[in-house]
Amino acid sequence: MNPDDLRRSVMAALAKINHPATGKDLVAGGHVQNVAVDDQGVARFQFMLKPEDPNELVKEARSAVEAIAGITGAKINVQLPQMQPPGGGGRKGGLKPGSVPAPTPKPGLLKNVSHIVAVSSGKGGVGKSMVAANLAAAIAKTGQRVGLLDADIYGPNIPLMFGVSRRPNVIGEKGKEMIEPLEAHGVRLMSLGFLLDKDQPAIMRGPLISGVLKQFLEQVAWGDLDVMVVDMPPGTGDAQLSLVQSIDLDGAVMVTTPQDVSTGDVRRAIKMFERVNTRVLGIVENMAGLTCPHCHEHIDVFGVGGGEALAAEMKVPFLGRVPLDPAVREAGDRGTPTVLSASGSGAGVALGEIAEKVLDTLAALVG
Ligand SMILES: Nc1ncnc2c1ncn2[C@@H]1O[C@H](COP(=O)(O)OP(=O)(O)OP(=O)(O)O)[C@@H](O)[C@H]1O
Ligand SMILES: [Mg+2]
Structure with a gap:
């Protein structure tokens, strides 16, 4: 089929999907724009996603388009609504949609990435990587293009959480080599841990970390991404600080545990982000009680709230x-994040809701 016919098929498929709020189909309602199909059968279009729109719509559109015979892929550019005039309000009072400053376009390195979110914590072992992995997987589930950067140098945790144990390939001609991200469950993955030899002690100093990260971001063939999630190393030292400053973050998700709340670590971590003028998108409390597998009663082991x-x-x-x-x-054992392997479990439901809130917050940043 020629590209014109394919384009008509794509329009027809999109016109069969109704927007739940407006009741109009995606084409008539103007939700999709600039639909094009190239010679390779790749469909491209923009999807105007308002903060109140369900993210599943994008996924639905993608599936419908990809199901068309002759279409080899769909590249959907999710457009969040136009920015508010800049300068309105600050972040000090928390996030009020419409009152936050518009994000600046990403400089050089990551200009093809619409949003960058860090997952951080005051101390280690609180479930940062778990939250980062599930956030990325949940975003991928909505049909958006997502990358997950494991900025922990202590080993490629994140790829393992996605069931990937192979090393990344180097692509491109000599002198212009790029590192190809690994891909699993719809998420493009890369780990700083790949840079260390297995037996090399991980005693990299702050400036070195930032240098490595920069090199990394320059050399990874991420492609276009709607969201990049960065799994931060624990702590609030110089290394973390230079890391935060070398990537232009839209914001940070802080993970804490009930026991950790009383310590100064989380507060210090939040203050660190404020110091480098990075929005804290919110706090996730992890390991907050457990549900008895027998009687299903919720037990708050370390207190609540x-x-x-x-x-x-x-x-x-x-x-x-x-x-x-x-x-x-x-989920960790299976190499499939909980939001995919056990979306109905207590943790799966909670993580899905958290991902939705993060996406809403990101959407509100520009709407
Ligand atoms: N809600 C939870 N229920 C059960 N196990 C959990 C939960 N959250 C985290 N874990 C487990 O706790 C361990 C630590 O989690 P994770 O590796 O995500 O923490 P981290 O903050 O990234 O640690 P590090 O600081 O070492 O990077 C993992 O084995 C993980 O599977
Ligand atoms: Mg970790």
Whole structure:
């Protein structure tokens, strides 16, 4: 089929999908624009996604288009609504949609990435990587193009959480080589841990980390991404600070545990982000109680409400709590993030809701 006919088929497929709020189909409602199909059968179009629109719409559109015989792929450019005039309000009082400054276009390195979100914490072992992996997987599930950068040098944790153990390939001609991201469950993955030899001690200093990260971002063939999630190394030292400053973050998701809330670590971490003028998108309380597998009663092992109180105190949004859940470990063993392998589990549901809030917040940043 020639590209013109294919384009007509794409329009027809999109016209069969109705927007739940407006009741109009995606074409008539102007939700999709600039539909084109190239000689290779790749369909490209823009999808105007308002903050109140369900993200599943994009996924639905993608599936419908990709199901057309002759279409080899769909490149959907999700357009969030036009920015507010800049300068309106600050982030100090938390996130009020419409009152946050518009994000600046990403400089040089990551100009093909619409949004960059870091997942961070005051201390280690609180579930940062778990939250980052599930956030990325949940975003991929909505049909958006997502990358996950494991900025932890202690080993390629993130690829393993996605069931990938192979090393990345180097592509491109000599002198212009690029590192090809690994891909699993619709997420493009890369880990700083690949840069270290197995037996090399991970004693990289702050400036070195930032140098490596820059090189990394320059050399990874991410392609176009709607969202990039960065799994940060734990702590609030110089290394973390230079990392935050070398990427132009839209914001950070802070992970804490009920026990950790009372320590100064989370507060310090939040202050660190404020110092480098990075928005804290909100706090996730992880390992917040557990559900008895027998009687399904929820047991708050370390007390309840700490994360929420902390969020109020620090004037940042509270994104939700994730219970201790065997599904998380099983997901790790299987190499499939919980939102995909056990989306109905306690942790799976909580993580899905948190991802939705993060996406809403990102959308509100430009709307
Ligand atoms: N809600 C949960 N239920 C059950 N197990 C969990 C939960 N959250 C995290 N874990 C487990 O706790 C361990 C630590 O989690 P994770 O590696 O994500 O933490 P981290 O903050 O990234 O640690 P590090 O600081 O070492 O990078 C993992 O084995 C993970 O599977
Ligand atoms: Mg980690």
